Amino acid sequence: MPHPLLGVLVAPLIATITGLGMAQTLALPPRPPGAPTGSELVPMITDLSWSERELVLCDQITSGNVPDFLRDLVAITVNRSGHVATFYVTPDYLALGTDDDYFLMPMTPILGQWLADFTGCCLPTRRIVNDVYAAATVKLAPQPIAPSPEMITVPVFDQHNTIVWGQRSAVLGTHPLGELVGGTKKDVVITPLLHDGAHDNRVAIYGWHQLDGTPIQNLYLGHVDWYADYSHGIRLVQSAMTVDGLPTTVQAVLANPNLAVLLSDEGVVTTPRYNVAPPPEGFPYIDSFPSTGRELSSWIDRFTTPEIIAMSPISPGGDGHVLRVRDPAGGIDTTRLGSATDSECSVVCDIYCELRPFSPSEGFERLGIFARDDGNGMFEGTNLAGTIRGSNYALTWDSLDGRVQCLRTIDGVPTDLLPMQVFRPTTGWREFRIDAFGDDLTFVFDGEVILQITDTTHPSGQCGIGYHDYFTNNANIIGTRADNFAATETPGPLPSTLSGLLQR
Numbered sequence: 001m002p003h004p005l006l007g008v009l010v011a012p013l014i015a016t017i018t019g020l021g022m023a024q025t026l027a028l029p030p031r032p033p034g035a036p037t038g039s040e041l042v043p044m045i046t047d048l049s050w051s052e053r054e055l056v057l058c059d060q061i062t063s064g065n066v067p068d069f070l071r072d073l074v075a076i077t078v079n080r081s082g083h084v085a086t087f088y089v090t091p092d093y094l095a096l097g098t099d100d101d102y103f104l105m106p107m108t109p110i111l112g113q114w115l116a117d118f119t120g121c122c123l124p125t126r127r128i129v130n131d132v133y134a135a136a137t138v139k140l141a142p143q144p145i146a147p148s149p150e151m152i153t154v155p156v157f158d159q160h161n162t163i164v165w166g167q168r169s170a171v172l173g174t175h176p177l178g179e180l181v182g183g184t185k186k187d188v189v190i191t192p193l194l195h196d197g198a199h200d201n202r203v204a205i206y207g208w209h210q211l212d213g214t215p216i217q218n219l220y221l222g223h224v225d226w227y228a229d230y231s232h233g234i235r236l237v238q239s240a241m242t243v244d245g246l247p248t249t250v251q252a253v254l255a256n257p258n259l260a261v262l263l264s265d266e267g268v269v270t271t272p273r274y275n276v277a278p279p280p281e282g283f284p285y286i287d288s289f290p291s292t293g294r295e296l297s298s299w300i301d302r303f304t305t306p307e308i309i310a311m312s313p314i315s316p317g318g319d320g321h322v323l324r325v326r327d328p329a330g331g332i333d334t335t336r337l338g339s340a341t342d343s344e345c346s347v348v349c350d351i352y353c354e355l356r357p358f359s360p361s362e363g364f365e366r367l368g369i370f371a372r373d374d375g376n377g378m379f380e381g382t383n384l385a386g387t388i389r390g391s392n393y394a395l396t397w398d399s400l401d402g403r404v405q406c407l408r409t410i411d412g413v414p415t416d417l418l419p420m421q422v423f424r425p426t427t428g429w430r431e432f433r434i435d436a437f438g439d440d441l442t443f444v445f446d447g448e449v450i451l452q453i454t455d456t457t458h459p460s461g462q463c464g465i466g467y468h469d470y471f472t473n474n475a476n477i478i479g480t481r482a483d484n485f486a487a488t489e490t491p492g493p494l495p496s497t498l499s500g501l502l503q504r
Contacts, residue, residue: 024088026071027119029064038103041096046154048340050226052375054111058279059339060096062118067095067102069177073238076135078262085262087241087250089132092181093233099177104161108226109188109203112234113274121236122250122272126206126219127265128237129187133209136182138175140167142208142216151229160230183209185233186217193221195271201225205232285337285487289323302334302377303327315350315429315483325467326479334377336464343460346491347371348433352481355427356399363471364400367480371434372461379466382412393458394466395432395443401425406443406451418451435491463487
């Protein structure tokens with residue numbers, strides 16, 4: 001299933017080409033009420049890996065969490081080789097938050113390209129960066145931070161953001177937000193060198209002009225494409241532009257030997273983009289685990305890769321194949337998806353519950369789903385070393401006695417939120433569901449509401465399928481056999497009553 005942003009690329013571009021009067025606004029949805037401000041976002045992403053961080057940022061920006069001042073693009077007109085071209089750029093580097101509290105966010109070219117595609121834009125060439133600086137009405141002196149291993153971390157990103165805001169706020173009286181700014185970051189740029197065979201999977205950076213107009217950074221392709229440090233910025237250039245008053249696109253101009261000079265000092269640019277894989281899927285997440293493999297590409301596996309296996313009896317509406325989640329070496333294993341900022345979520349999955357009443361001393365296996373995971377994917381426990389701890393909500397079933405639990409796990413310590421123990425000691429396919437909307441949680445087992453509760457412990461996070469074996473002999477491991485997984489941002493219909501609650 002393609003990411004929602006891929007389906008809206010064509011419309012903004014058509015609109016900008018057919019009516020340049022509409023072309024001067026960045027194609028983003030309105031900022032959602034309650035979206036985090038810049039300072040609120042920082043702690044949310046500080047401890048994430050770069051890839052997890054960029055998924056969060058992609059979700060935030062494509063949902064509209066961008067300051068108002070960045071939405072009105074600035075026109076830049078150049079006259080070269082007998083032609084006059086006008087193109088449109090964001091007034092500053094991409095940021096998240098509000099006009100009063102925004103965070104200029106360094107990004108890899110991977111995320112930069114995703115966002116350019118989403119907004120009907122492209123990334124700048126070296127010549128465009130020079131033109132932007134020449135046209136800037138707000139020129140700020142570069143403020144480098146001493147190189148260190150921490151320069152690629154969010155705290156240093158935040159440190160530099162504070163420095164730049166100090167410079168920018170000092171001139172707001174004469175140069176309000178929305179004026180074209182230069183001198184605060186290096187640009188992630190496009191160049192023909194990205195496709196010369198010698199610079200695969202690299203990021204090209206250039207710029208950070210000093211007040212005399214000299215760039216600190218010459219064109220450089222020495223970093224891998226997942227690299228971003230505090231000094232990198234993403235400035236978007238709208239694809240739609242005009243040449244001699246006629247509508248065209250940046251891509252068409254760069255590919256034209258007679259016009260490329262308007263935007264490039266490196267000649268023709270036939271591939272004006274980074275070769276990046278499409279962004280991962282977004283809501284709704286739906287996977288029926290067919291025989292050919294998982295339908296979603298964005299699953300994140302904890303320790304081992306789950307396998308598709310044939311299964312009888314067949315799940316409701318299934319094709320006879322399921323996803324089996326387990327680590328044959330024992331312990332916990334999970335597969336998960338989504339974003340650290342996913343707060344509204346209904347997670348549903350069919351799981352085969354096979355009652356296996358070994359003696360208590362022999363152990364059991366725990367099956368289930370989880371929501372609002374902190375990104376560790378540790379279900380309701382910890383790893384053997386105790387260094388990776390689960391934190392989430394989970395709905396689980398135990399193979400020993402059919403016990404059903406509505407778990408809140410904090411740092412690897414699970415607590416059953418049910419006031420009394422609940423058991424469903426039969427074998428068969430069962431539908432597991434967790435609805436998490438705001439502070440309200442509903443746990444539904446096979447169509448029956450087991451628990452409705454208000455809890456504020458875990459406000460957001462990823463969702464997925466979990467497994468934990470408690471056997472003394474790993475040969476007893478079967479795993480969580482799951483089918484018909486779905487996660488949506490809207491709740492499904494609930495049973496009308498709390499029938500049978502705590503009674504069976």
